[in-house]
Amino acid sequence: MNESDNKLAKWMSGELQDKDLQELATQREIAEYKKILGQLENWEPIDKSQPFDIDQFINERQKNKSKRFTFKAYSREIFAVAAVLTLLLTFIFIFKNFVGSETQYIAGIGESKEFVLPDQTKVHLAANSKLSFDSDGWKQNKTVNLEGRAYFEVKVKGKFAVMLEKGKVEVLGTRFEVHEFNNMMSVNCYEGVVKAYGVNNESELINANESVLFEASGARKKTKFTTKEPSWLKGVQQFNNVPLIQVIDALENQFGLKIELSAGIDNSQLFTGYFPNDNKNLALKLVFEPFNIEFEEKEGNTILLKKKK
């Protein structure tokens, strides 16, 4: 009945007094109600603590602004992903160990890169060159593969080999530069001793301040020089009696050019001089003017060389 419902509830909340209940309940009943309510007064939930850590909650929300996610709700998916990842990682691990891993360094056009090999050998990679080696097999066999030009400063004694497309250099010494271009290879030794092999696999011992040019035909030309380190390390490329073809290669790699020679230009002429790495026009002038060669800039970074009239 509505009336009595309201009254008992109102009495419970203190809105009515005991006497207002006279018609509804006996004294005994009222006492029993009081006993029950008294017990409950003294009760509290088993765990009164906050249901969760609000600071952590807010941190999580702010981190995962776009995610809607409780661990519990997605725990099945999470464990599935973890299982797949573990499998994947296992495969990658096995793959790596059986298939081998390669470390690669690439210097783009006009760039040079400096880095250190696992045995602390410092390498300067010249423009448009690539060096790679098997990082896993490094301990057993210190060999790097080089395309282009690089200067090596070997810190630790011991055999160290640089593999080129048409040649090989073995290091017994400490500082040397290798440059492969147009099927030729030039090796400059700055310090120590270097053993180099050309196409026909005959070795050549190169001492400090000696430079050997391995030509495509198999012939070798040995010259001497006095500089302490390659000039291109300092942003300038210096050449001392170097065939024009080698200088042209250096220009192409530094400025991203394709240099074409018209008939009558002898690219075996020797060049002594330098060009800066950061100024293309000046570089071209400095190299070609001494030979009375004029250069014409064409589309697609192509330079056409013509003999001056």
Add this chain to the structure above:
Amino acid sequence: MSQDPSVCEEKNFRKIYSEQGVSLRNFLYYKFGNFEKAKDHAQEAFIRLWNNCKQVEFAKARSFLFVTAKRLFLDDIAHEKVSLKFKEKQNLNPTSEDPGFIMQEKEFKKELEEAISNLPEKQRVVFLMNRIDRIPYKEIAEINDISVKTVEKHMSAALKNLKNSVSILNKIKI
């Protein structure tokens, strides 16, 4: 138009949590009888509030939380038997050493807990929200989307049921 506090603002959200967090968890516990799940679903409800903070008015946040939590719980739980337990804040009769008396009080608590667990859900939830969490009838009505009269009806029915269920009352000297 006056600016209502935004639920998306951290300090407002924290306020809502400090005011409603525990009641929400308790409410779920009273309703479904599983404490762990009550905690989880309370948190889930807050997550939903966070994600929908732009759409929920600050003043309506409490309703949103309770309604959401209820819905989440219903989706999750088949009706398990509810068995609620409570802790005593303090010993009401510290001076009494009469083992018989102590036994009786223990029994009474146990029977009362059982009787409360056996109450019909609506009565149980309303009754406990008022007696344990001390939420006034008006707010209980809002949260559960019922009228104050209905709340009062449940309160009265609950108390009467409890009185009838707890047989030990007959043995206790009142």
